[in-house]
Amino acid sequence: MILALVLFAVWSGWRVFVVDSMVRASFSLLASFVAVGGAGVLMSASYIGVATVFMMAVEMMVMAIFMVAFMMNPAGLNPMSMVHQNRLSMAAGALAFLGLSAAVLTADLPDRPVPPETRVVFDLGLELLGPSMLIFETAGVTLLATMVGAVVLSSQQGRFGSADEGSRPPGLTENGEPAGRVPDESGGHHMHHGGHGDHGGDVDGASDHGQGHDHGGHHHGHAAKGDPS
Amino acid sequence: MTLTIVLLGASALIGIGLYGALSQQSFVMLMMGLELMLNGALLAIMGFWSQGIGGPPEAQLLAIIVMAVMAVEMAIGFALVVAVYRKRQADVTESLGTLKG
Numbered sequence: 001m002i003l004a005l006v007l008f009a010v011w012s013g014w015r016v017f018v019v020d021s022m023v024r025a026s027f028s029l030l031a032s033f034v035a036v037g038g039a040g041v042l043m044s045a046s047y048i049g050v051a052t053v054f055m056m057a058v059e060m061m062v063m064a065i066f067m068v069a070f071m072m073n074p075a076g077l078n079p080m081s082m083v084h085q086n087r088l089s090m091a092a093g094a095l096a097f098l099g100l101s102a103a104v105l106t107a108d109l110p111d112r113p114v115p116p117e118t119r120v121v122f123d124l125g126l127e128l129l130g131p132s133m134l135i136f137e138t139a140g141v142t143l144l145a146t147m148v149g150a151v152v153l154s155s156q157q158g159r160f161g162s163a164d165e166g167s168r169p170p171g172l173t174e175n176g177e178p179a180g181r182v183p184d185e186s187g188g189h190h191m192h193h194g195g196h197g198d199h200g201g202d203v204d205g206a207s208d209h210g211q212g213h214d215h216g217g218h219h220h221g222h223a224a225k226g227d228p229s
Numbered sequence: 230m231t232l233t234i235v236l237l238g239a240s241a242l243i244g245i246g247l248y249g250a251l252s253q254q255s256f257v258m259l260m261m262g263l264e265l266m267l268n269g270a271l272l273a274i275m276g277f278w279s280q281g282i283g284g285p286p287e288a289q290l291l292a293i294i295v296m297a298v299m300a301v302e303m304a305i306g307f308a309l310v311v312a313v314y315r316k317r318q319a320d321v322t323e324s325l326g327t328l329k330g
Contacts, residue, residue: 002231006238009272013242013265017249022257029261032242036272039235043279048292052271055296059303066257066307070320082254082321093248100240109232114284123286128293135290139297146301153308156315 002042009035022067030060044114047121235276242269254321256310260303267299 012035015028033056040049083089114120128136242265249262274292278284310320319325 003234006234006272009268010238010241010245013245013268016261016265017245017253017258025258025261029264032265033268036242036268036275039238039272040275040279043231043235043275044284045275045279045289045292048271048275048289048296051293051296055300059300062307063257063261063303066310070255070257070310070314082258083252084254084323086252089248089252092251093244093246095244096247097240097244100243101237104233104236104240109236110281111232112281112283113231114279118284120284120286124289127286127290132287132290135294139294142297143300146304150304150308153305154311 002039005035005039005042008032009039023064026060026064026067029063030056033057033060044118044120047124232276232280235280236273239269239273239276242266242272254323256306256313256320256322259322260306263302263306264299267295267302271295271299 009032012028012031016025016032019025019028034053037049037052037056040046040052043049246262246265246267246269249265250259251262253259253262271292274295278288278292282288313319313325317324
């Protein structure tokens with residue numbers, strides 16, 4: 001039973017990188033996590049297994065939303081392969097697998113299974129809220145810092161002005177096309193990002209009015225340092 | 230025997246995840262590779278905990294830490310993807326040739 005779950009986890013993990021649709025990839029990753037959680041439940045780590053399933057279900061839903069928002073071809077209507085350095089990566093992956101498997105197969109693995117009468121979840125609860133509370137609380141504070149960091153990184157309007165302040169050179173004319181190199185040009189992928197005129201244009205215009213144009217792309221750091229607030 | 234199966238599966242997951250993290254061009258797929266590696270690590274931890282060391286309760290905290298790492302990686306990763314997309318209109322790694330903000 002554990003063998004089947006582990007095989008399913010590996011198979012669906014492999015499916016993540018061969019399916020044509022980003023959403024399907026996200027759900028196969030979810031299947032892989034669910035299989036690992038099920039294997040954990042079978043190996044009497046019931047709390048960890050169930051927590052894995054719950055957490056990863058939510059996480060993969062969020063991931064699927066990001067897939068649809070960011071990726072080309074979220075529905076899998078066309079064949080998709082977006083890889084680079086493919087042979088090197090395959091070699092690295094195969095090497096990692098073979099190396100770890102060799103270590104597993106040659107090592108003298110311990111054999112001390114959990115005694116069947118152990119109250120695993122009960123003991124874990126006492127441990128979490130007792131001797132190991134510091135670890136638990138540290139994880140909680142880390143997650144709080146993550147929330148703050150995610151909001152700060154992804155918010156459009158930062159403390160020192162617009163989030164893409166300074167990322168684009170000012171236009172040659174008022175509200176015109178950004179001068180100089182266009183960062184997107186070397187991308188060479190299949191999505192059309194709506195051009196730099198209409199999407200980025202209004203944001204650029206606002207930031208140009210707010211701070212002087214003369215520093216071009218470099219004045220974000222100065223603005224941050226000079227602002228006393 | 231169970232431990233061997235579980236650890237072999239975990240190393241396969243880590244290998245596949247490494248392949249994905251190195252080969253995928255889009256940031257989201259790259260993060261899926263990282264998640265897959267953490268998945269393998271979680272499987273190995275649970276296997277060792279339940280079959281190798283007789284299930285002491287404090288050892289499960291390592292699995293909890295790995296889950297916290299997964300959540301942190303995903304939240305900060307997506308925030309970075311949003312920030313990078315906003316600045317550079319980039320959603321594949323090739324579009325980012327420089328670290329300048």
